[in-house]
Amino acid sequence: MPVSAKAKSVQSKIPDAFGIYVHWPFCAAKCPYCDFNSHVRHVPVDQKEFAQAFCREIETVAARTPGREVESIFFGGGTPSLMEVTTIKSILDCIAVNWDISDDVEITLEANPTSAEADRFQGYAKAGVNRLSLGVQALNDKDLQSLGRLHSVKEALGALAMARDIFPRNSLDLIYAHPGQTLDQWQDELGQALALGISHISPYQLTIEAGTPFAALHAKGKLHCPPSALALDMFETTRTMCDAAGLVTYEVSNHARPGDESRHNLVYWRYCEYAGIGPSAHGRLKNAAGRWATETERHPETWRQMVEENGSGIIADNLLTPDEAADEYLLMALRLAEGLDLARHEKIRGKALPETRYQPLIENGFLELDNTGYLSATNKGRPLLNTLIAKLAD
Numbered sequence: 036m037p038v039s040a041k042a043k044s045v046q047s048k049i050p051d052a053f054g055i056y057v058h059w060p061f062c063a064a065k066c067p068y069c070d071f072n073s074h075v076r077h078v079p080v081d082q083k084e085f086a087q088a089f090c091r092e093i094e095t096v097a098a099r100t101p102g103r104e105v106e107s108i109f110f111g112g113g114t115p116s117l118m119e120v121t122t123i124k125s126i127l128d129c130i131a132v133n134w135d136i137s138d139d140v141e142i143t144l145e146a147n148p149t150s151a152e153a154d155r156f157q158g159y160a161k162a163g164v165n166r167l168s169l170g171v172q173a174l175n176d177k178d179l180q181s182l183g184r185l186h187s188v189k190e191a192l193g194a195l196a197m198a199r200d201i202f203p204r205n206s207l208d209l210i211y212a213h214p215g216q217t218l219d220q221w222q223d224e225l226g227q228a229l230a231l232g233i234s235h236i237s238p239y240q241l242t243i244e245a246g247t248p249f250a251a252l253h254a255k256g257k258l259h260c261p262p263s264a265l266a267l268d269m270f271e272t273t274r275t276m277c278d279a280a281g282l283v284t285y286e287v288s289n290h291a292r293p294g295d296e297s298r299h300n301l302v303y304w305r306y307c308e309y310a311g312i313g314p315s316a317h318g319r320l321k322n323a324a325g326r327w328a329t330e331t332e333r334h335p336e337t338w339r340q341m342v343e344e345n346g347s348g349i350i351a352d353n354l355l356t357p358d359e360a361a362d363e364y365l366l367m368a369l370r371l372a373e374g375l376d377l378a379r380h381e382k383i384r385g386k387a388l389p390e391t392r393y394q395p396l397i398e399n400g401f402l403e404l405d406n407t408g409y410l411s412a413t414n415k416g417r418p419l420l421n422t423l424i425a426k427l428a429d
């Protein structure tokens with residue numbers, strides 16, 4: 036069976052799945068490579084007040100999405116494992132009051148693997164979390180230190196062992212192609228991670244994000260990342276090793292045992308509907324007029340104040356044109372091994388994608404079209420995804 040046909044057998048109802056993203060914007064320390072919306076507060080935040088604000092925003096968004104059934108909830112960050120169990124519980128209770136919840140809802144929480152956080156795992160599971168995504172990042176202490184992480188390998192492995200006892204589904208994140216890393220070292224590290232027998236893994240190539248301490252060092256010539264040819268070798272090796280270990284590459288940086296894909300991330304990549312709750316959260320909500328792109332205020336305390344005053348921290352709420360929505364679908368779906376459903380793309384866009392745009396890319400081996408009408412990137416095309424998308428988009 037071709038990879039695309041295999042990957043297409045994954046669960047989740049296309050395109051009606053509805054997910055909820057909840058953003059917790061605080062971390063114990065800021066990692067020097069990270070530009071996510073995360074803030075360090077030296078005085079502990081009042082979680083009760085934040086939980087009330089999350090709940091208020093949930094009520095506001097639920098009022099414009101009546102009748103939806105929630106298939107996935109994702110607590111992302113920042114560091115959601117800094118949330119008290121009661122905070123998670125009250126947010127989940129609030130979601131359950133405002134929407135119907137699917138019987139097999141996936142509830143994921145992103146966790147940092149320090150022992151203090153692992154102590155809360157049991158409570159999270161009791162509150163309803165059934166999938167943990169653990170930010171291990173590296174499996175040697177030297178690299179963990181240079182990535183500015185607060186945990187050791189021993190703590191990360193301890194947290195993972197605990198997570199596997201507690202949660203039915205687990206995933207781990209790794210970062211590769213960081214300064215000084217060789218191909219052999221990465222192969223060795225990924226091999227160790229795969230030997231842990233986990234059913235989902237997300238290895239991310241280090242991106243030097245503007246405005247971060249890593250970007251400043253890079254600009255001064257003090258941070259030497261692997262050259263792009265080596266980074267590409269690492270990317271290819273990652274796919275080959277994960278596939279060989281039975282963790283199928285279903286998205287550019289995501290690999291899972293079939294059936295264990297992240298249903299929440301599939302909501303994004305299949306361009307389904309989702310609500311974004313919390314500071315800097317993005318949503319895509321549908322109504323009779325079309326698809327709306329929502330975005331909330333980034334700064335946590337300002338967001339909370341806006342919610343207290345207006346019921347939500349939404350700062351952008353735009354109806355997408357059919358071309359914009361179709362481009363978003365294209366951008367997301369080409370990341371997936373299963374690819375883009377041309378018939379669905381036509382429905383969103385209101386007209387078919389001209390064959391003249393994709394046929395030459397098929398002839399040159401960058402894309403393939405299967406007999407069910409799904410267009411996907413080949414192994415040759417995947418590293419050039421941005422170029423391919425630019426050629427296909429409106």
Ligand SMILES: C[S@@+](CC[C@H](N)C(=O)[O-])C[C@H]1O[C@@H](n2cnc3c(N)ncnc32)[C@H](O)[C@@H]1O
Binds near residue numbers: 112
């Ligand atoms: C925003 S973090 C949240 C998870 C958690 N706070 C942690 O650090 O483990 C989600 C994931 O993004 C990845 N990430 C963040 N910044 C990155 C960067 N500049 N390059 C590559 N991956 C990055 C890390 O692997 C991280 O686990």
Ligand code: SF4
Binds near residue numbers: 061064071112114
């Ligand atoms: S990588 Fe995770 S822990 Fe580090 S600053 Fe970003 S969100 Fe926080």
